Amino acid sequence: xxxxxxxxxxxxxxxTLRLHGRLDAQTFNDFDLAMLDVLPRIAEGGTVVLDLSxxxxxxxxxxxxxxxxxxxxxARGGHTLLLNLQPQVRKVFDIVKAVPVNEVFASLQELDDxxxxxxxxxxxxxxPGGS
Amino acid sequence: MDVTPSAAQSTxxxxxxxxxxDYAWLNGRVDRGLAMVLRSxxxxxxxxxxxxxxxxxxxxxxVLFYRVGEQILEQAHGEATALANEAxxxxxxxxxxxxxxxxxxASVVGSRPEGIEAILRDAxxxxxxxxxxxxxxxxxxxxxxxxxxxxxxxxxxxxxxxLRKDDNPYWDKxxxxxxxxxxxxxxxxxxxxxxxKRELVNYSAPxxxxxxxxxxxNADVSLDWLGRVLKALIKPAGxxxxxxxxxxxxxxxxxxxxxxxxxxPDLLQALARHEAVRVRLAVAQNPQAGGKAVWIYxxxxxxxxxxxxxxxxxxxxxxxxxxxFVRVLxxxxxxxxxxxxxxxxxxxxxxxPLGTLASRAEYVARGALNFELPAVRYxxxxxxxxxxxxxxxxxxxxxxxxxxxxxxxxQRLASELDIAHQIxxxxxxxxxYLDAHCENFELHALLRPARAVGGDLYSYFMLNQRRxxxxxxxxxxxxxxxxxxxxxxxxxxxxxAPKAQSPQNLLSMLNLELCRNNDSCMFVSLLCGMLDTFTxxxxxxxxxxxxxxxxxxxxxxxxxFETGAALGLDDEAHYPTRTLRLQPGQTLLxxxxxxxxxTDRAERMFGAERMLDCLQRSPSRSAADLAAGLLAEVDxxxxxAGQADDITVLALNWHHALANRxxxxxxxxxxxxxxxxxxxxxxxxxxxxxxxxxxxxxxxxRLVLEELMVNMVQHGHAGSTDRTIDLHMHLGxxxxxxxxxxxxxxxxxxxxxxxxxxxDLADAEDVGGLGIHLxxxxxxxxxxxxxxxxxxxxLRFLHPVSTEPDHDVQPEH
Numbered sequence: 016x017x018x019x020x021x022x023x024x025x026x027x028x029x030x031t032l033r034l035h036g037r038l039d040a041q042t043f044n045d046f047d048l049a050m051l052d053v054l055p056r057i058a059e060g061g062t063v064v065l066d067l068s069x070x071x072x073x074x075x076x077x078x079x080x081x082x083x084x085x086x087x088x089x090a091r092g093g094h095t096l097l098l099n100l101q102p103q104v105r106k107v108f109d110i111v112k113a114v115p116v117n118e119v120f121a122s123l124q125e126l127d128d129x130x131x132x133x134x135x136x137x138x139x140x141x142x143p144g145g146s
Numbered sequence: 147m148d149v150t151p152s153a154a155q156s157t158x159x160x161x162x163x164x165x166x167x168d169y170a171w172l173n174g175r176v177d178r179g180l181a182m183v184l185r186s187x188x189x190x191x192x193x194x195x196x197x198x199x200x201x202x203x204x205x206x207x208x209v210l211f212y213r214v215g216e217q218i219l220e221q222a223h224g225e226a227t228a229l230a231n232e233a234x235x236x237x238x239x240x241x242x243x244x245x246x247x248x249x250x251x252a253s254v255v256g257s258r259p260e261g262i263e264a265i266l267r268d269a270x271x272x273x274x275x276x277x278x279x280x281x282x283x284x285x286x287x288x289x290x291x292x293x294x295x296x297x298x299x300x301x302x303x304x305x306x307x308x309l310r311k312d313d314n315p316y317w318d319k320x321x322x323x324x325x326x327x328x329x330x331x332x333x334x335x336x337x338x339x340x341x342x343k344r345e346l347v348n349y350s351a352p353x354x355x356x357x358x359x360x361x362x363x364n365a366d367v368s369l370d371w372l373g374r375v376l377k378a379l380i381k382p383a384g385x386x387x388x389x390x391x392x393x394x395x396x397x398x399x400x401x402x403x404x405x406x407x408x409x410x411p412d413l414l415q416a417l418a419r420h421e422a423v424r425v426r427l428a429v430a431q432n433p434q435a436g437g438k439a440v441w442i443y444x445x446x447x448x449x450x451x452x453x454x455x456x457x458x459x460x461x462x463x464x465x466x467x468x469x470x471f472v473r474v475l476x477x478x479x480x481x482x483x484x485x486x487x488x489x490x491x492x493x494x495x496x497x498x499p500l501g502t503l504a505s506r507a508e509y510v511a512r513g514a515l516n517f518e519l520p521a522v523r524y525x526x527x528x529x530x531x532x533x534x535x536x537x538x539x540x541x542x543x544x545x546x547x548x549x550x551x552x553x554x555x556x557q558r559l560a561s562e563l564d565i566a567h568q569i570x571x572x573x574x575x576x577x578x579y580l581d582a583h584c585e586n587f588e589l590h591a592l593l594r595p596a597r598a599v600g601g602d603l604y605s606y607f608m609l610n611q612r613r614x615x616x617x618x619x620x621x622x623x624x625x626x627x628x629x630x631x632x633x634x635x636x637x638x639x640x641x642x643a644p645k646a647q648s649p650q651n652l653l654s655m656l657n658l659e660l661c662r663n664n665d666s667c668m669f670v671s672l673l674c675g676m677l678d679t680f681t682x683x684x685x686x687x688x689x690x691x692x693x694x695x696x697x698x699x700x701x702x703x704x705x706x707f708e709t710g711a712a713l714g715l716d717d718e719a720h721y722p723t724r725t726l727r728l729q730p731g732q733t734l735l736x737x738x739x740x741x742x743x744x745t746d747r748a749e750r751m752f753g754a755e756r757m758l759d760c761l762q763r764s765p766s767r768s769a770a771d772l773a774a775g776l777l778a779e780v781d782x783x784x785x786x787a788g789q790a791d792d793i794t795v796l797a798l799n800w801h802h803a804l805a806n807r808x809x810x811x812x813x814x815x816x817x818x819x820x821x822x823x824x825x826x827x828x829x830x831x832x833x834x835x836x837x838x839x840x841x842x843x844x845x846x847x848r849l850v851l852e853e854l855m856v857n858m859v860q861h862g863h864a865g866s867t868d869r870t871i872d873l874h875m876h877l878g879x880x881x882x883x884x885x886x887x888x889x890x891x892x893x894x895x896x897x898x899x900x901x902x903x904x905x906d907l908a909d910a911e912d913v914g915g916l917g918i919h920l921x922x923x924x925x926x927x928x929x930x931x932x933x934x935x936x937x938x939x940x941l942r943f944l945h946p947v948s949t950e951p952d953h954d955v956q957p958e959h
Contacts, residue, residue, distance in 0.1 A: 110920055111901070112904070112906075
C-alpha cells in the first residue's frame with residue numbers, strides 16, 4: 016500500500032483529510048477519484064484541510080491533484096489548507112511554489128488559530144472568502 | 147721537429163740524465179726560428195731571390211768554366227808543344243856538337259893517324275859535354291898499334307888506357323861491330339860502363355882510310371849529363387822533362403829513378419810515329435806527379451832516334467782558370483748576398499703595412515673595429531688594400547649593427563614564439579591519462595608541431611562522473627594563424643562540451659561558433675568521441691577528420707563512418723554519429739594527417755597502409771607504446787627528411803568494463819509501462835537504501851526518475867507499445883550516477899521552458915512542465931543526448947558520504 020487516504024472530522028464547513036504514503040503518478044488517480052466523493056460533501060465556502068504528516072513523497076502528478084482540489088474549493092468560495100508538510104514534500108512545494116505560504120501550516124495548533132481567526136473575521140465582517 | 151711541453155719539462159728536471167734531449171730542444175728552437183723567419187713574405191722573397199741567383203750563377207759559371215777550360219787547354223797545348231820543340235832542339239844541338247866532334251876527329255885520325263892520343267885528349271878537354279873519347283882500330287898490320295881511350299874521371303882529370311890491352315878484345319864486341327857498319331856515324335845504345343860506374347851513351351864515327359873503315363872514334367856522354375841538360379831546360383813549374391830512346395826506355399828523366407824504365411804503352415804508341423805529338427795519360431808514370439792525369443808533349447830529336455818529352459800535369463793547366471773562377475764565384479756570391487739583403491730591406495719596407503693590416507684583421511676577427519690603419523704612401527696594391535680594408539671596416543660596422551638589430555628582433559620573435567609554444571602546450575592536457583577512478587581505460591597522446599607552434603590539437607576531459615570526452619583536430623594551415631585558431635577551437639570545445647553532451651552536438655555548436663567572423667576561411671577537422679567509462683561505449687562524430695583506427699590484439703582497422711564538413715566552413719553542417727562498444731584490450735587510435743602524409747626523402751608518403759601495418763606489428767598493445775611506436779616508425783620512415791606538418795597521435799586503450807567493486811548498483815531494462823516504472827522505482831530505492839544513501843537523496847532520485855520515466859511512458863511512445871527504458875545506476879564516491887536510455891521519440895528535458903510559477907499552482911488550469919522543472923531542480927547534473935538509439939539522459943545526484951566521514955573529497959553544494 017503506497018497511498019492511503021483517511022477522512023477525519025468531517026463537517027460541512029470543514030473536512031480534514033489525512034494522506035499517507037506516496038502521492039505520485041501511480042496513486043494520484045486513486046486520490047482524485049476519492050476526492051470526487053469527498054468534495055461534494057463540503058458546503059459552499061467550506062475548508063478542506065489536507066494533513067500531510069503521513070505523506071512521505073509527492074511528485075508532479077500529486078501536485079496537480081492537490082492543485083485540482085484547491086481550484087475546486089476555491090471555485091466554491093472555500094479554502095484548502097495544508098498541514099504538517101514532510102521535508103520532501105515541502106521541498107517539492109517550494110520548488111514549484113505550489114501554494115501560497117499562508118495556506119501551509121506546520122502544526123494543528125497553528126491551523127486552529129488560523130481557522131479561529133478566519134471565523135472571527137467572517138462573523139465580524141460577514142464577508143466570506145478572501146485571504 | 148717539435149718538442150712537447152712535457153718533454154721539455156722533463157728535460158729541465160732531468161737534464162743530467164738525458165743530455166740527448168737538450169739537442170732535440172735546441173733543434174726545435176732552430177726549426178721554430180726558421181719557421182718564424184719564413185713566415186714573413188719579405189724573408190721568403192729575399193731567400194728565394196738568393197737561391198735563384200745562386201743557381202743561375204752556378205749554372206752560368208759552370209758553362210763558362212767548361213768553355214774557357216777548353217780554350218785554356220788548347221792554349222796550353224800550343225805553349226807546351228813549342229816548349230817541347232825548343233827543348234828538343236836544344237838537346238839536339240848539344241848532341242850534334244858531340245857528333246861533330248867525333249866526326250871531325252874521325253876524319254883527322256883517318257888522314258893522319260900519328261899523335262892521335264894528344265888530339266883526343268885535346269878534344270876531350272875542350273868539350274866538357276864529353277865523358278870520354280876512344281879511337282878503336284880494327285886490328286890490322288898497317289893500322290895503329292894502339293887504340294887509345296881517354297876518359298874524364300870523377301875528379302876532372304883525364305885518364306888514358308889502351309883498349310888493345312883490355313882483357314876482352316873490343317873488336318868482337320857489339321858496339322864496335324855496329325859502329326863499323328854505321329858509315330855516317332851514329333848514336334849507339336846506352337850501356338853501363340863497369341869501369342866508370344855510370345850509364346853512358348856513345349856516338350861512333352868511322353875512321354876511313356882509302357875508302358876502308360879502319361876504326362871508330364867513339365865519343366861517350368854520360369846519361370847524367372843528359373839529365374843535367376834536361377834539368378837546365380826552362381820549364382813551367384810542376385812540369386818535368388824526359389828523353390826516350392828508340393826502344394821506349396827513358397834515357398834521361400827529371401826524376402832519376404825513372405831512367406832505364408820503359409814508358410807506358412800509350413806513350414810508346416805515340417813515340418812510334420816519331421813526330422811532334424801530344425798524348426794524355428790518365429795516370430802519370432812518374433810517381434812525382436802523384437798519380438794524376440798529365441799531358442805529354444813529345445818532340446823527336448833530330449840526328450838521333452830519340453824523343454824529347456815534356457810532361458804537364460793537367461791540374462796545373464787548369465789551376466789558373468780554376469782559381470780565377472773561384473774568385474769570381476765568391477765575388478758573385480757576395481754580390482748576391484748583398485742583393486738578397488737589399489731585397490729583404492725593400493720588401494720589408496714595402497710590405498710593412500701588410501703586417502699591420504694582418505694584425506688589424508685579427509682585431510676585426512675579435513670584433514674590434516676602432517683602430518689605426520697604416521698611412522697610405524703609394525697608390526699601389528698595398529695602398530688599395532689599405533683603402534679597401536678601411537672601407538670594409540666601415541661597412542662591416544654598419545652590417546654588424548644591422549645584424550645585431552635583426553638578431554635582437556629575431557630573439558624577441560623567438561622568445562615570443564617560445565612563450566606561445568608554452569601557452570599552446572598548456573592548452574593541451576597531459577600526455578598520459580589513466581582513469582583514476584576505475585582504471586578501466588588509459589590514454590596516451592603525443593603532439594609534435596612542425597614549427598614552434600602548430601595547428602594540431604587534442605583534448606580530453608571528463609564530462610561528468612561517467613562520460614569522458616576526447617578529441618583530436620587539425621587546423622588548416624600551419625604556424626601562428628593555425629595555433630591561434632587551434633587555441634580558439636580547443637577552448638570553445640571545452641566550454642561547449644558540458645552543454646553539448648554528445649559529439650554531434652558539440653561539433654554542431656563548435657561549427658557555429660567557428661563560422662562566426664571566420665573571414666580568413668580557416669577551418670579545423672575534428673574527431674570527437676565520448677566514452678562511457680563504465681561500459682566502454684563510445685560515440686563518435688567527425689568533422690572532416692581522418693577515420694580512427696581500432697587496434698585489436700592482433701589486427702588494426704579503420705572505423706569508417708560518414709563525416710560532416712570541417713568546422714568553420716558551413717554553418718549548416720550536421721554531423722552523423724557512430725557508436726562503438728570497446729572490448730577489453732582494444733585501442734582506439736586518433737591521429738592527424740601529419741602521420742599519413744609524412745614524406746621521406748624520395749617524396750613518398752607514409753600512408754594509411756604503413757600505419758595499419760605498423761600498428762598491427764606493434765609488440766605492445768598499451769596506449770603509450772602504440773602511440774610512441776607509430777611516431778618512431780614515422781621518424782624512421784622520414785629519416786631526417788624534415789617534418790612538414792604537425793603530428794598528433796592519441797591512443798585510447800580500453801582495459802575492461804567497470805570492475806566489480808564499481809559495478810552498477812542497478813542495471814535494468816524495463817518495458818515502458820507505468821507498472822514497470824514504479825516497480826523499477828522501488829528497486830532503485832531499495833538499492834540506494836542498501837548502499838546507505840540518505841533518505842533525502844533517495845527521495846530526490848525517486849522523484850526525478852519518476853518524472854522522467856513517466857514522461858517517457860506517457861509522451862515518448864510515439865505510437866509504439868514495445869518501447870523500453872534502460873536504467874543504469876551507479877554509486878560514485880560522492881554522487882549517485884544514473885543513466886536513462888529510452889528508445890522513444892526524441893525528448894530533451896533541458897529544452898523544456900520553465901513553467902510559469904505564480905506562487906499558486908491552482909491559478910492555472912494545468913501547469914505544464916512541472917515535472918521537468920522538478921527534475922532540473924533536483925538533479926545535481928543532467929545531460930541529455932539523442933542518437934539513432936534514442937534518448938540518453940545522464941543524471942548525477944550529490945550525496946553526503948555518511949559511511950566514510952573522513953573521505954578526502956567533500957561533496958559540493
